[in-house]
Amino acid sequence: MSTSIGLRLRNALDSDFAYLFLRSPVAVLSAFVVIVLVLAAIFAPLISPQDPFNPIELNLMNGFTPPGTPNAFTGESFWLGTDDQGRDVFSTILHGMRISLFVGVSAVSFALLLGVTLGLLAGYVGGWTDTIIMRVADVQLTFPAILVAMLIFGIAKGITPVEYRDQMAIWVLILAIGLSDWVQFARVVRGATLVEKGREYVQAAQLIGRRPGAIMLRHILPNVLSPVLVIATISLALAIIAEATLSFLGVGAPPTQPSLGTLIRIGQGFLFSGEWWILLFPSLTLLALALSVNLLGDWLRDALNPRLK
Amino acid sequence: MRQIGMATALCALMGTHAVAEEFKWAGTTDPQTLDPHAVNSAPVLGFLNNVYEGLVRRGKDMTIEPALATSWEPIGEGEGWRFKLREGVTFHDGAAFDAEDVQFSYERASGEAADTRSWFSPVASLEVVDPYTIDIKTNAPNPIFPDSIANWMIVDKGWAEANAAATPNKEEGNFATLNANGTGAFKVTAREPGLRTVLEPHDGWWGEAEHNITRAEFTPIQNPATAVAALLSGDVDFINPVPIQDAARLASNPDVNVIQGIEARVIMLGFGHEAAELKYTGDAGKPNPFQDAKVRQAVAHAVNVPAILQTIMRGNAEPASQLVSPAMRGYSEANAARPAYDVEAAKALLAEAGYPDGFSFGLKCPNNRYLNDEAVCQGVVSMLAQAGITAELDAMPVQNYWPELREDNFDMYLLGWSPGTFDAEHPLRFLASTPNAEKKLGSWNFGGYSNARIDEMLPIIQSEIDDTKRQAMLDEAAEILQDEMAYVPLYVQPLVWGVRSNVEMTQRPDNFFILRWVTVN
Numbered sequence: 088m089s090t091s092i093g094l095r096l097r098n099a100l101d102s103d104f105a106y107l108f109l110r111s112p113v114a115v116l117s118a119f120v121v122i123v124l125v126l127a128a129i130f131a132p133l134i135s136p137q138d139p140f141n142p143i144e145l146n147l148m149n150g151f152t153p154p155g156t157p158n159a160f161t162g163e164s165f166w167l168g169t170d171d172q173g174r175d176v177f178s179t180i181l182h183g184m185r186i187s188l189f190v191g192v193s194a195v196s197f198a199l200l201l202g203v204t205l206g207l208l209a210g211y212v213g214g215w216t217d218t219i220i221m222r223v224a225d226v227q228l229t230f231p232a233i234l235v236a237m238l239i240f241g242i243a244k245g246i247t248p249v250e251y252r253d254q255m256a257i258w259v260l261i262l263a264i265g266l267s268d269w270v271q272f273a274r275v276v277r278g279a280t281l282v283e284k285g286r287e288y289v290q291a292a293q294l295i296g297r298r299p300g301a302i303m304l305r306h307i308l309p310n311v312l313s314p315v316l317v318i319a320t321i322s323l324a325l326a327i328i329a330e331a332t333l334s335f336l337g338v339g340a341p342p343t344q345p346s347l348g349t350l351i352r353i354g355q356g357f358l359f360s361g362e363w364w365i366l367l368f369p370s371l372t373l374l375a376l377a378l379s380v381n382l383l384g385d386w387l388r389d390a391l392n393p394r395l396k
Numbered sequence: 397m398r399q400i401g402m403a404t405a406l407c408a409l410m411g412t413h414a415v416a417e418e419f420k421w422a423g424t425t426d427p428q429t430l431d432p433h434a435v436n437s438a439p440v441l442g443f444l445n446n447v448y449e450g451l452v453r454r455g456k457d458m459t460i461e462p463a464l465a466t467s468w469e470p471i472g473e474g475e476g477w478r479f480k481l482r483e484g485v486t487f488h489d490g491a492a493f494d495a496e497d498v499q500f501s502y503e504r505a506s507g508e509a510a511d512t513r514s515w516f517s518p519v520a521s522l523e524v525v526d527p528y529t530i531d532i533k534t535n536a537p538n539p540i541f542p543d544s545i546a547n548w549m550i551v552d553k554g555w556a557e558a559n560a561a562a563t564p565n566k567e568e569g570n571f572a573t574l575n576a577n578g579t580g581a582f583k584v585t586a587r588e589p590g591l592r593t594v595l596e597p598h599d600g601w602w603g604e605a606e607h608n609i610t611r612a613e614f615t616p617i618q619n620p621a622t623a624v625a626a627l628l629s630g631d632v633d634f635i636n637p638v639p640i641q642d643a644a645r646l647a648s649n650p651d652v653n654v655i656q657g658i659e660a661r662v663i664m665l666g667f668g669h670e671a672a673e674l675k676y677t678g679d680a681g682k683p684n685p686f687q688d689a690k691v692r693q694a695v696a697h698a699v700n701v702p703a704i705l706q707t708i709m710r711g712n713a714e715p716a717s718q719l720v721s722p723a724m725r726g727y728s729e730a731n732a733a734r735p736a737y738d739v740e741a742a743k744a745l746l747a748e749a750g751y752p753d754g755f756s757f758g759l760k761c762p763n764n765r766y767l768n769d770e771a772v773c774q775g776v777v778s779m780l781a782q783a784g785i786t787a788e789l790d791a792m793p794v795q796n797y798w799p800e801l802r803e804d805n806f807d808m809y810l811l812g813w814s815p816g817t818f819d820a821e822h823p824l825r826f827l828a829s830t831p832n833a834e835k836k837l838g839s840w841n842f843g844g845y846s847n848a849r850i851d852e853m854l855p856i857i858q859s860e861i862d863d864t865k866r867q868a869m870l871d872e873a874a875e876i877l878q879d880e881m882a883y884v885p886l887y888v889q890p891l892v893w894g895v896r897s898n899v900e901m902t903q904r905p906d907n908f909f910i911l912r913w914v915t916v917n
Contacts, residue, residue: 142778142786147700152709171708172774253790257505342770343789359624389893 107331107390114386117379126374127186135178136166140343149173154364169363170353176364179350180372186346187376190260191327196266198326199319202272207303207311209273210280221277224270232325233332235267240338253341260339264329271318279311313391324377331373347373417916419612419899421634421909422623424764425794426590426616431572432549433505434564436512436800436839438661439765441547443614446595448549448578451479451498452542452812456902456913458818460543464550474859476520479612486600487552488576488583495524500553500562502532504737508833509563515607515828516546517814518838518858536859544817552577566683566843567799572646581605581912582612588696590616607912618764620795627652627894633916634901636909637767640710646894649873655893655903660724661814662716663766665699665776666827667692669808670844674807676758677788685755686807686843692881694745696735698783700702701886708771709887716885718874719813719823723905726820726867728874734885742783754784757807760800763791766812773810783797790804801842809842814888814906820870821857828877829854845882849873849883 099105108114110178127134152158154176167176191387209220214276227235243259244252282309283289283322292302327347333339342349347369354366425800427443428435445453451465465479485493498523506516513695518541520533534541551572556562559571576584581601586594595612615632617623620639626632628649638646638654667686674680685691701715715825717734720727746754770791777787787808793799801809815822830846831838837854838844853869860866877883891907902913 142781145778147707147775147778171771172778173707342791356619356621356639357641358621359645360639361645362641367592 104390108168108347108386112357113382114390117382117386120375120379124379125188126180126185126370128188131178131181131185135175135181137175137178137333139174139179139182146173151362155315167368168362170362171357176368179345180347180369183345183347183350183369184372184376186257186344187330187373188329190257190264190330190340190346191323193261194264194268194326194330195319195322197261198268198322199272199315199396201265202269203276203308203315205269206273206276206355207280207307209305210277211284211299211307217277220273224273227267227270232264232267233329236329236333237336237338239263239266240333244338253343256339256341257344260330260333263333264326267329268322268326270287271322272315275314275318276311279314280307283307283310286309317388317391321381324381324384327380328377347376379392403423408917412642417608417610419609419634419911419914420615420632421612421636422615422617422626422632423909424616424618424620424623427593428795429569429573430565430576430584430587431561431564432547432551432578433501433510433512433568434566435575435798435806436514438907439794441816443593444549444576444578445547445580445908446911447576447584448584449546449580450546450550451481452545452546454904454906454908456904458905460670464498466909468542471531471533471639474534474539474861476531476533476538477541478525478529478531481530481600483528485579485602487555487579488598488600489552489555489602491552491554491577493550493552493579493871494527495530496527497550497553497789498522498530499524500556501548501550504551504556504563505548506836507563509565511564511839512548512743513833513836514839515544515824515836518544534859536855537861538858539861540817540819540821540858543819544822547816570601581607588727603912603914607914608916609911609914612911612914624894626895630896633899634893634895634909634914636893636907638892640708640712640767640890640892642711643712643892643894649842651897651913653895653897655891655895655901656712657891657903657905658714658721658723658902659814659889659891659907660721660818660905661766661812661889661907662719662721663772663810663886663889664696664716664719664768666809666811666843667845667883668804668843669846669882671804671807674755674757675805676790676807677756679756682755684751684807685757687749689880690745690748690749691751692750692884693735694742694783695780695785696881696884697738697745698742698785699779699884699886700737701734704772704775705887708768708775709890712890712892713887716888718820718878718885719827719883720815720820721888724815724818724820726870728820728867728871731874731878735881739783746784751785754786756786756788759787759789760797760809760811761789761791762794762797765794765797766810767892769810772886776810804842806842811840811842811883813840816906818906820874821854824850824854824857824870824873828882844880846914847876847880847882 148160149158149163149169150171150173152165152169157164165175169175205220209217240259240263247255289306292306330339330346331348334346334353340346340349350369357365398431425439426430427440432444432448449463464482466482468477468479471478482556502522507513518534518538520535523531525531561570561572574587581598582595583598585596588809623635624642627635643654646652661782674682674684693696705713713733717732718728757910761770763770773789780787813823826840828850829837830851831841831844850873853873857866857869893903898917900915
């Protein structure tokens with residue numbers, strides 16, 4: 088057993104993929120940043136010095152402490168400073184990143200599931216199914232994704248009762264971003280499915296009488312997954328930015344569960360008054376996160392594209 | 397040649413300067429309605445003071461001066477007041493103003509549907525003597541009555557009836573919500589709720605214009621940083637309020653002046669007194685702890701007001717001990733001390749009241765009504781948590797906030813109160829009297845606080861002419877409210893206006909922005 092895992096690992100490290108990865112400093116660096124940020128987000132409750140959303144731990148007198156200097160009243164010192172409520176900016180960033188990543192990953196997973204299913208159906212079944220699915224996709228493509236997300240968010244907010252709005256906000260956000268993003272997956276998968284459908288292995292599977300569902304899932308899906316992986320990575324960066332945009336506009340994550348976008352919105356209020364750290368550090372974190380995920384996606388696209396080799 | 401060109405350019409510049417004086421201003425809150433009787437709140441009344449007028453108005457120093465009435469005198473032995481009305485006044489649509497309009501506006505503003513009806517609780521009846529004389533009879537001698545009606549604005553009877561707006565409609569709105577027809581110095585020429593409202597001078601105004609404005613445009617800008625940026629770039633000439641954190645930086649900019657003062661407004665926490673049960677959080681349905689004065693006192697001890705003033709208000713506000721600020725008439729010097737910040741005392745009081753392990757409840761808060769209102773509420777939440785009680789904060793824009801309060805959807809809430817009469821009797825009538833629609837009392841007493849002694853004293857205070865006796869009763873009322881901690885007064889809100897340095901204006905302590913005192917140089 089252990090030798091087989093060892094063997095697999097060795098095979099993986101010997102593969103072209105790993106070779107290309109290790110030879111690209113950009114890929115290594117961005118993967119490193121992504122891993123550090125994701126780990127920091129996952130273990131935020133353990134590593135953040137303060138739980139910024141537990142009011143008992145906050146002291147208003149710590150408000151507006153600049154980074155690294157002790158507070159004039161309490162003498163406490165904070166690595167990245169504090170906001171107006173005396174919350175440690177470092178802790179709010181860790182917790183905010185958790186929400187940003189959670190929303191991003193969930194929204195992309197949702198979009199992926201929806202887009203791949205519809206794309207496979209459209210490509211394999213064809214006919215009316217194809218026409219309807221792809222025309223809906225075309226119509227949706229004519230609207231900017233962020234507008235679609237805002238529309239869905241607005242409708243969902245309108246129909247949820249006021250008491251549940253804050254609790255629902257995160258799920259509505261995932262739904263809104265996911266629904267605005269499935270089209271790319273559907274288009275790519277449909278295209279690839281159309282190509283694969285004519286191949287001999289699919290005809291062979293049809294001849295031995297496998298059911299269409301099994302053919303789509305077992306035979307075609309594995310062969311169309313590599314472009315999906317690329318899109319998913321790039322979509323993740325876009326979803327994180329979309330979430331931040333919505334939250335920045337005040338329609339996303341509520342102040343009780345602030346994401347990076349919400350933190351940037353809050354920090355923007357102190358832009359003119361000299362408390363730059365409340366705005367700067369969440370913004371830099373968002374930049375680092377989105378940029379490294381995006382660079383990783385770019386590299387993945389090049390690495391998985393046979394034509395560029 | 398070049399010199400001539402320069403001179404022409406200069407002429408052109410000066411020419412446009414003298415012809416069109418466009419003035420643009422921005423505020424956090426759009427007036428909810430243009431109906432002067434539908435919502436009794438400062439953003440609405442302050443804005444409409446430029447469009448509508450009352451029988452009397454307040455001058456730059458807040459003194460009462462004639463407006464639609466030219467003179468007034470008491471009738472008999474405190475039976476009421478006789479007002480002589482101004483002749484030759486026209487509404488914006490050209491209709492003439494007379495006693496009929498005053499009578500109509502009285503019925504409209506004191507009716508069941510009007511939010512302003514508490515103003516008329518001392519009034520027994522209004523009688524038209526002749527087209528330019530009216531008598532207002534009061535239930536009891538009322539020496540400060542003319543002071544109390546500066547915001548009672550006169551609406552044209554014919555206009556309101558012709559447009560099916562004879563009664564105000566706060567919830568659904570009617571013609572008067574979006575249109576205005578007053579006698580004031582400015583008329584509304586365009587109204588897009590939430591976007592912009594355009595005012596232009598009323599040519600037929602009876603008064604002497606002090607301003608030099610030909611067109612004024614109001615835009616609500618909710619984000620404070622955006623408003624500051626708009627002021628700095630010259631997109632707007634005036635913003636109210638300046639975010640308190642930006643006052644120092646704006647003041648150092650030569651293009652902008654910061655006008656600072658102390659507002660008449662006291663910011664306080666209110667409670668659900670009447671509700672038998674808590675309405676929010678995991679403890680919803682359990683008996684309401686705020687019915688116990690000890691719990692309310694514990695809240696007062698738990699809130700660290702100096703810390704709020706130090707950080708969130710940046711040292712720009714004064715702590716408050718009662719429902720009015722020291723600058724108001726009838727302020728109680730004897731009750732000037734506010735409960736000290738003392739977490740241990742708060743915990744002891746909670747234990748005494750039977751809540752040694754605390755409880756949780758819902759706190760409602762506006763997020764665009766008062767300076768840094770949401771930040772103050774967040775601070776209050778963390779301070780209460782340190783005393784062992786957990787508040788779940790729900791902050792919302794003011795358009796949703798007042799309806800929530802009116803429907804009693806709170807356990808505790810934040811309120812700011814500025815007495816329109818500049819007198820300590822005003823909050824007693826609106827906030828401390830047992831709510832009574834028929835007597836027009838307690839119309840902003842959302843929690844339903846009730847104290848027999850205060851109800852008993854209020855009419856006596858209203859009719860007492862002897863200042864010493866009146867003050868003794870106001871002192872007693874302030875003491876009762878402080879002992880029972882009916883409200884927890886926090887601080888007196890500062891006024892911070894930002895204006896381009898080429899504009900002159902007057903700041904009034906009630907935070908009303910009066911357009912006819914603006915000069916653009």
